[in-house]
Amino acid sequence: MNDTTLSAAVKNQLTAVHDSLSTVHLTIPASEIIARARKRRARHRRAALAGVGAIAAGLALAVAALVPGSGTRTGNGPGSVQLTAWTVTKLADGNIYVQIRQLSDPAGLQARLRADGVPASVTFDGQPNPACHPYPADMTLLEQVFPDSYRPGPPPSPNHVIVINPSGLPADAGVRLAATFGRPPATSDVAAPVLVYASPGCTGS
């Protein structure tokens, strides 16, 4: 069978499969697509501002050990680079910019987020906090709370960046940050942030 014949055979079969999907419809209205684009443009504008914050955060690394919003120091010995496990920066637009370089000091990160007004549960041991219960959230709500964390694109590895918009959180919801469940903790295994019901045992309030 030459390419032309084979091509025709494949095309016939693909077309048959395509035709069999006649009941499959994309039900999202055009108005929602346009609204998403509007939000994304606004996000890009905010991201430009966030970039300024990120640069500031980067500069702050030079004195990381002295920065109140930074986690455990890593790296030892003379001449080693003193990086922190994570950095939390409150941006001018109210968003919280979290950069995670190493899965350590979850209690410190959790306390820092709570101090910044984010009801949060942070665990890096690969196990979910049993006191946390899932908050029903669709992708729209997730994108609202994590404006720069849910867009498709290259993963932010190895330094994970999560942007949290506290004003987008429902009153009874909090944020759970965790290592990917079922795997040994590693820098590249920060799970996608999710929403949970706020409670004293989970998010502290």
Add this chain to the structure above:
Amino acid sequence: MERDQHEFEKFYAAARDDCLRVVLISVGDRQLAEDLVADAFTRAWMSWPKVREHPAPHAWVVRTALNTRVSWWRRRRREVALGSHEAVAADSHDPGLDSSLIAALRRLPAKQRAVIVLRLLLDLDTATTAQTLGMPGGTVASYLHRGLAALRRDLPALDYREQTR
């Protein structure tokens, strides 16, 4: 602006189901396909002055959807589901999607798969496929040849079916 929006809405209404079906064939997961296609249309509207001039705007949408980091997007979805203690949504069970050809198509390298989808499923010519994928026409022909050869290796029944039809 209003005219642009009207034009986009017309395009969206005409192309959205077809784009979804084509992407669904390529990725096999209904929810994932919807996410990818909706995101691609969002990008299309954001770049509408450019997309409207494209010789095949629906192919632009399909290509954009398929170019999205599917594995990362799927992993995100799974983590969200696990984090929510929910079962991961089962793949769509449209019978046609279970065929061995579709399984073999999904095993192809991304570029070969994209060329086969655009050339054979969307019926684009080589030049438009090349423009859509941003590669020379010769490369399109080469990917098509290699993709078909891989399908033939994977599916000897293709030859058989064709010969006994």
